Every structure is written in structure tokens, then in C-alpha cells.
Amino acid sequence: MSQYWSDFVHSLEPYVPGEQPRGHNLVKLNTNENPFGPSPKVIEAIRHAADDRLRLYPVPDGGLLRQTIADYHDVEIKHVFVGNGSDEVLAHVFHGLFKHDLPIFFPDITYSFYPVYCQLYDIDYRQIPLAGDFSLKVSDYLQPNGGIIFPNPNAPTGRPLSVSEIDVLLQKNTGSVVVIDEAYVDFGGESAVQLTKHYPNLLVTQTLSKSRSLAGMRIGFAIGDAALIEALVRVKDSFNSYPLDSLAIAAGVAAFEDEAYFASCQQKVIAAREDVTQAMQALGFDVLPSAANFVFARHADYDAAKLAQALREAGIIVRHFKKPRIEQFLRITIGTTEQNRLLLAELARLL
Numbered sequence: 001m002s003q004y005w006s007d008f009v010h011s012l013e014p015y016v017p018g019e020q021p022r023g024h025n026l027v028k029l030n031t032n033e034n035p036f037g038p039s040p041k042v043i044e045a046i047r048h049a050a051d052d053r054l055r056l057y058p059v060p061d062g063g064l065l066r067q068t069i070a071d072y073h074d075v076e077i078k079h080v081f082v083g084n085g086s087d088e089v090l091a092h093v094f095h096g097l098f099k100h101d102l103p104i105f106f107p108d109i110t111y112s113f114y115p116v117y118c119q120l121y122d123i124d125y126r127q128i129p130l131a132g133d134f135s136l137k138v139s140d141y142l143q144p145n146g147g148i149i150f151p152n153p154n155a156p157t158g159r160p161l162s163v164s165e166i167d168v169l170l171q172k173n174t175g176s177v178v179v180i181d182e183a184y185v186d187f188g189g190e191s192a193v194q195l196t197k198h199y200p201n202l203l204v205t206q207t208l209s210k211s212r213s214l215a216g217m218r219i220g221f222a223i224g225d226a227a228l229i230e231a232l233v234r235v236k237d238s239f240n241s242y243p244l245d246s247l248a249i250a251a252g253v254a255a256f257e258d259e260a261y262f263a264s265c266q267q268k269v270i271a272a273r274e275d276v277t278q279a280m281q282a283l284g285f286d287v288l289p290s291a292a293n294f295v296f297a298r299h300a301d302y303d304a305a306k307l308a309q310a311l312r313e314a315g316i317i318v319r320h321f322k323k324p325r326i327e328q329f330l331r332i333t334i335g336t337t338e339q340n341r342l343l344l345a346e347l348a349r350l351l
Contacts, residue, residue: 008120012116012120013115013116013119014116015112015113015116016112018030018031018032018319019031019317021317025315026315026316027315027316027335027339028317028333029316029317029318029332029334029339029343030318030319031333032155032184032210032292032293033209033210033213033333034210034212034213035269035333035336035339036265036268036269036336038212038213038214038251038255039212039213039254039255039261039262040261042251042254042255042258045250045253045254046250048250049246049247049250050247056246057242058244058246059249060237060241060242061082061233062080062244062249063249064249065082065244065249065252065253066080066081066221068252068253068256068257069082069223069256073193073223074194075193075197075223078226079196079224079229080221080222080223080229081223081224081233081236082219082220082221082244082252083220083221083222083236083243083244084218084240084244084248085209085220086206086209086220086221087113087220088218088220089205089220089221089222090113090117090149090181090205091120092232092235092236092239093149093177093205093222093232094114094120094121094123095117095121095235096232096234096235097203097228097232098121098123098146098149098177099122099123100147102124102144102145102146103124103125103126103145103146104118104123104124104125104126104145104146104147104149104176105126105128105145105147105149106127106148106149106150107128107129107130107136107150107154108129108130108325109134109154109156109157109323109325109326110155111151111155111181111183115127123146124146128140128141134157134159134288135159135161136150136154136159136161138161138165138166138168141169142172142173144175145176146176147176147177147178147179148169148173148177148178148179149180149181150179150181151180151182151183152166152180152181152182153184153187153291153292155183155184155292156296156319156326156329156331157288157296158184158288158289158291158292158296159289159290159291160188160190160289162190163190163191166180166192167195170195170198170201170202174199174201175201176201177201177202177203178199178201178202178203179202179203179204179205180202180203180204180205181205182204182206183205183206183207184210184211184291184292184294185291186210186211187210187211187266187269187273187291187292187293188270188273188290188291189291189292192204193223196223199225200228201225201228202224202225203222203225203228204222204224205220205221205223206220206221207219207221208220208252208255211262211266211269211293212255212256213255213265214251214255217247217251217252218248219252269334272337273290273293273294273334276295276334276340276343277290277295279344280295280297280344280347283299283344283347283348283351284300284301284351285297285299286298286299286300293333293334294333294334295331295334296329296330297330297332298328298330299351301351302350304328304329305322305327307347307350308330310350311346311347314346316342316346318331318333318343319332
């Protein structure tokens with residue numbers, strides 16, 4: 001602490017990101033990174049963009065990347081916003097769309113950055129408990145609110161919500177913004193992007209960190225009504241006019257253009273997730289239904305924290321959350337075939 005801090009900094013409880021260990025030969029299954037690298041076309045695009053043009057500022061609005069995303073999702077460019085990772089996009093969403101008299105709603109078990117944004121921007125919020133099976137019930141959100149946000153599939157549970165259920169929510173919640181955070185949607189969820197054409201209060205956010213293997217480039221985007229996008233642009237231009245650098249823009253465009261590579265990696269992760277799920281169930285784990293690139297599992301006879309520590313001692317890192325209701329769960333990222341084999345072998349040995 002310091003006498004030079006602004007008052008609000010003293011009470012902030014910052015988001016705690018997943019550990020990024022520096023050791024070698026670790027099986028790193030704790031931060032939901034894609035086990036497969038980015039498309040070779042992405043690497044080539046970055047090399048091509050890394051020249052004398054880096055002396056120039058990038059295009060402030062993302063330029064070609066916005067158009068590429070618009071074309072991919074069959075929307076107009078005016079409905080697309082890009083930012084430095086979906087975390088920055090979400091920060092602008094909270095700041096520009098959620099600061100109202102009524103509290104905003106999000107699940108009690110969800111992305112732990114949401115309450116941090118609320119602290120940062122002094123936004124009142126209410127956490128809506130997930131059901132006993134950790135599913136999200138739309139009916140719980142049908143009450144006056146200042147906004148609604150949740151991931152779909154949810155994190156860290158991995159459970160998806162159907163587009164038809166989101167449609168019901170939007171039909172009955174017209175007085176506030178609804179934000180669907182689709183960070184993991186490409187691994188088996190249903191995207192709500194097309195619903196943005198029918199509901200002016202719907203905003204969908206996505207990232208290139210997961211399914212397109214670009215966590216190191218920090219590219220996120222939002223799709224929604226032009227008025228919502230304008231609010232995000234106003235906040236962005238009052239904060240950082242150039243959130244995406246030239247290399248990130250080039251990488252993002254190339255990632256969307258190589259659809260064959262994307263689809264191949266996507267299917268490999270989905271297939272591996274199903275194999276890991278079945279193998280863990282055979283070991284006695286209760287594994288929640290997942291549409292993400294991770295599984296959320298617990299074992300009735302073994303403490304999750306002790307299991308996580310034992311795996312770490314064997315060189316395998318998974319995520320354990322010391323939070324109510326989920327303290328006995330482990331979130332395990334789907335890795336390569338070899339990483340998954342080592343994980344399952346070590347779990348079998350430990351159990």
C-alpha cells in the first residue's frame with residue numbers, strides 16, 4: 001500500500017489469472033489454452049506484417065479485421081467491435097453499458113473477472129445461484145435488472161445454454177442489455193450471434209485466444225446493435241484509441257481465413273474432451289457435461305485440493321478454485337494426446 005494510491009485502489013480485489021509457470025517439461029492444463037498452435041498462415045501473416053510499417057500507428061478501429069469478422073458471421077461491419085482480448089472488450093461493456101440504477105445479474109459460479117469489473121467501475125451487482133446441477137436457469141433472471149451477463153458455455157463449469165433458451169430470455173428481458181460471453185462457444189456450444197439481428201439489447205463477445213490458438217496475441221470482439229457498438233467505441237476512444245496492434249490485426253484476419261485448420265483443431269479438441277470425460281468417469285469422477293475445451297470434475301472419495309497438489313508434484317498443473325460450492329472440483333484443460341495420456345495415467349496411479 002502507498003499514500004499515493006487513489007482511495008478506490010485500497011479496496012480492489014484484482015482478478016487472479018491462471019498460473020503461467022516458467023518450468024520446463026510441465027503438462028500445463030490450467031488456463032484453457034488450445035493445445036494446438038495457430039495456423040501456419042497466421043505465422044506467415046505476422047512475418048509479412050513485421051516490417052517498416054510498424055513505425056506507423058495501426059488502424060484505430062481494427063480495419064480489415066472488423067470486416068473479416070463481419071463477413072464470417074454474416075453481419076455488417078457497423079455491428080462489430082474489436083479490442084485487446086475479450087477481457088478489454090468486456091471491461092468496456094461493463095463501463096459503457098452496465099452502469100445503471102439497478103444491479104446487473106450474473107451467475108454465482110462464473111468468470112471471476114465479472115465482480116472485479118463491478119468493483120472497478122462501482123457497479124451494483126447480484127449473483128444468481130446456478131441450479132443444483134450447475135445449470136443456468138433463465139427463469140431466475142426474469143426480474144428487474146440493470147443488465148445480464150454470463151458465459152455460454154459457462155466457465156468454469158463448461159455447461160452450455162441453448163440458443164432457444166437465450167431467445168426466451170431476450171423476449172422477456174427487453175429493458176436492459178444482455179451480454180453472452182462466448183469465449184468457448186466453438187467447442188460445442190451454440191452461438192447467439194444471429195439473434196443480434198433481432199434484439200437491439202443483445203451483445204455477443206468472443207475471443208481468438210481459445211479455439212483459434214491466439215492467446216498470445218490478445219484479440220477479442222463483440223457483435224451487436226450499432227448503438228451498443230457506438231457506446232463501446234466511445235469508451236475505447238476515451239481510453240486507448242489503438243487497442244490492437246498491426247501484427248494482431250494481421251494474425252486475426254489470417255486466423256479467420258484458414259477455416260480448414262480451425263475446423264480440424266476444433267474437432268480434435270472436442271473428440272479428446274469426450275475421451276477424457278469417459279476415462280475420468282471410469283475412474284469414478286463426476287464430470288459435468290462440457291461444451292468447452294476443458295472438463296470440470298470431482299471425485300467423491302478424494303479431496304480436490306490434495307489431488308491438484310499431487311498432480312503438480314508429478315509435473316501436471318490443473319486449476320483448483322477455493323470457492324463455495326466448487327471447492328471439490330478441478331478444472332482440467334484438454335491437452336494434446338500425450339498430455340491427456342499422462343494426466344489420466346497419473347490420476348489412475350493416485351486413485
